[in-house]
Amino acid sequence: MKRCTTKTLMSAMIVLIAFGMSPCLFAAEYNVTASVDFTGPYAVVMPPIDEAGKAMFAWWNDEVGPKLGVKLNRKTYDTRYDPALTASLWPGILSGDKPIIHMGLGGPDVAALMKRLPQDKVPLIMSTGTYGFIWLPNMWVFQCRPTYVHESAGFLNWAHMNLIKDRPIRVAVVSSKVSPAYVDGARGIEAFAEATPWVEIVGTEWVQMKPVSLLSEVQRLSKKKPDFFWNMNNTYQGVGIVKANRELGQNIPVILSSHNGLQMCALATKDIHVLEGQYDSCAYDPGIDMTNPGAVIYNKYKEKLGLKNPWTLMSVQVAAMEVLTFRVIERAIKAVGPDNLTGEAVYNAFYSGPFTEEELMGLMPTQTFTRNAPFSEKDIKVKCTTVKNGKHVAVSPNWIPVPPVPKWVK
């Protein structure tokens, strides 16, 4: 009996010590909420976005979280890209889930939440490009990317250094008045051209949201002999310009963004050769290098979790946002401890100094947030890609610096 009691006590002590050494068993759990849209405008691209989110969260909870004594729960809400639904859902999310950070999807999230976040003390992080209307100081909204105008300026800088060095680059803008975001982008690129002697806007055409044909508009602009067309709106317009070029027997390259870039347009045209010579520019890694640490993690968890979508720029967009979020949370944990994480602690951690490109797995350049703007204004860089001989390649292996862009929103 005495031996049994001693053995039992010893076993119990060993178990207790083992538990004490396994922080994951007593990990503090926190919720990270995210807006998704499976039924609205984002429905087509949502599956790769959602899967990238699942993979990165699984990786962090397996590899990083246990060492810090924290587990992050990812909870998604279908806001349908609608500010009314976001505004209606948010108080419940706030009181029920008590998130330490919310991952937004686009403009509706910002519109619905930006005025109340300082009171709710939960930061919002976005993976999309910044719009002019939120380029404001002291925001609780954090953008992983600068504005689309910055990204365009980066490409134009590369073109100025490598293609057209001896005269102003002539750019023709194709945009749409249907959406304020599109008008904002057009105004921004016009402001950049006004402030930059080596860029000239030769004309602007306003088209429909989903045009059937852009032949007339492209023909009018082509008479002004642009070097590039500019369109960062949607795939319909991007592909429309490319098709119009072919119909006119010319190949004036188009500068696109990530969401309507070469990968997305290739899905629409079903033939990448159609996009030969076109360009896209984005402040993320373009998602064509499978040796990127983020790509390696995603492919590992793709097999483990049975995910279906390959690693693309859409995956990069979300993975980059999530890696930045994780790094911010790690700094917040270091500052306040694993049991005291709050939205305010995460918010303060954003300003704790630069998040280096290595920390961000090469998915983004180094990010340094200040209270002057919702995105990192320091050393903004982009990567640009093109289609060359039917292959989607980067124009440069390195990040391309972005020249100064004046703030066009007063």
Added chain:
Amino acid sequence: MALLPCGVHFRTYRGDRAYFHTKAQWACFVAFIIVLFTLPLWAGIRYIAMLNVTAIYVIAVVGLQITSGYTGQTNLGQSAFMGMGAFVCASMAANLNLPFWLTIPAGGLGAAVFGALFGIPALRIKGFYLALTTIAAQIIFPLLIMSLPEKLAGGAIGLQIDPARLGPITFDTDVSLYYLFMGITVIMVYFAFNLVRTRVGRVFVAIRDNDIAAEIMGINLFYYKTLAFFIGAFYAGVAGGLWAYHLRYVGADQFTIYMSIWFVGMIIVGGLGSVLGAIMGTIFLRMLQEAILYLGPLMVNLFPNMGEAQMWYAGMNIVLGGVIIVFLVYEPHGLAHRWNILKTNYRVWPFPYL
């Protein structure tokens, strides 16, 4: 007219026409108002937030009921009128620093004038053609906003405003906004109930039933059709003003044609030609949307192997549309009609009929 409770009769026309005939009905109404205004004390904040957005929609849909349900004028631009009201309200708040009790009515008037312009064609066209004209309002609205001077309407960047204030009270929380929205909703609904019982309301119904006969009887069709759009758009404008103070940011892309279509769906589900139907339809569809938003992630979590998240979320939309279709098949007159049947059955119970 609904059956009166047993033993209730009147000696005056005023008594006969009253909404509440018995003390019990008055007591129920007062209890309802008390419950409505004490809801934040015992309901969760999620429900308060849902009711805030629902209250805004109720005002817009009641306005649409006046235009479409009572006057028979098809209107697929109610969201654009709401947006116009939001921008007028936000512009006056941001540029002139006026208080909300001036900016919201001003927003209503601005929207009313905008709406009346699109009511003018109603004299010559109706049905499908009028619907297309009001869709034009939906298309013109964002272009107009972005063409106006940026200082006036915000242009592409929209307008940001400070929270509504009344003396020391600042309406910047869900609970404080609830009281503001409910107060204004009660006032607007009260006016709507009374409007439809006046001569103007009867003229609207006459126009809906047969506009040619109404004209022969001496009704000025141009004036009253335009007035129907004016009043309906005024309601939408007030809803837009509340929307502006709810988000404290207005952008032209917040007021889409899908919102207008949902408004039409709400008056159809609630019952055309009834203010109560507009309210019931709005509450029903909003609660259905919220229930589906809640069920989607729950299904994904409970049955992760039964399909991707996309399947469940899209499936929820199919359920939403299916419920509306089934409802219209089995109760095409709307929820208000079903409510009246319920009241009548209650009053004649246990007899099946009188």
